[in-house]
Amino acid sequence: NAGVTQTPKFQVLKTGQSMTLQCAQDMNHNSMYWYRQDPGMGLRLIYYSASEGTTDKGEVPNGYNVSRLNKREFSLRLESAAPSQTSVYFCASSEAGQPRGYGYTFGSGTRLTVV
Amino acid sequence: GDSVTQMEGPVTLSEEAFLTINCTYTATGYPSLFWYVQYPGEGLQLLLKATKADDKGSNKGFEATYRKETTSFHLEKGSVQVSDSAVYFCALRVYGGSQGNLIFGKGTKLSVKP
Secondary structure (H helix, E strand, O other): OOOEEEEOOEEEEOOOOOEEEEEEEOOOOOEEEEEEEEOOOEEEEEEEEOOOOOOEEOOOOOOEEEEEOOOOEEEEEEOOOOHHHOEEEEEEEEOOOOOOOOOOEEOOOEEEEEO | OOEEEEOOOOEEEEOOOOEEEOEEEEOOOOOEEEEEEEOOOOOEEEEEEEOOOOOEEEEOOEEEEOEOOOOEOOEEEOOOOHHHOEEEEEEEEOOOOOOOOEEEOOOEEEEEEO
């Protein structure tokens, strides 16, 4: 029962390099999310995909792009990494709407350092 | 808009002490409420939840009661253990809204000393 799988777990990039963070879920969820977590800032939503074929900006989308490849996979791309993007990135998935009380399932995170 | 405010940490307690982490919310609809826990180096895990007023969520000795009149969902545990050291996030979700996304508080770090 894998849940939400993120790769890689750790990454160091140089300023200006690009990379893609991968996320896959095996729970047949419709909705998927990308968050970043910074000290004292809690979790901030970068992008989300309410259903296959749709993506929307969250609170902090600048510098990122996403692709909902299929129902299982949702990737996050940094085209030109900046030190301000040093963070821990979490992917999550959920069933949309009903039933009440349905929360999110999170991956274990990708720790990204941009030097 | 919808928001969650939780007490700032860090909170440091001795083992077997009583824990309260305050959480209040503002919501445009009728939210479900959640507490998530993040252990060091891991992702967030659902700890407990409540879906309507006066519901009590409980798990692993933790409890929280949905108080609509005070818009609160405070987390409590009668006797904490070292293994409870983690960051705790309060969250709400309003279903049927524009997107029904989870809204998180900023988290409260708990350290329990032996």
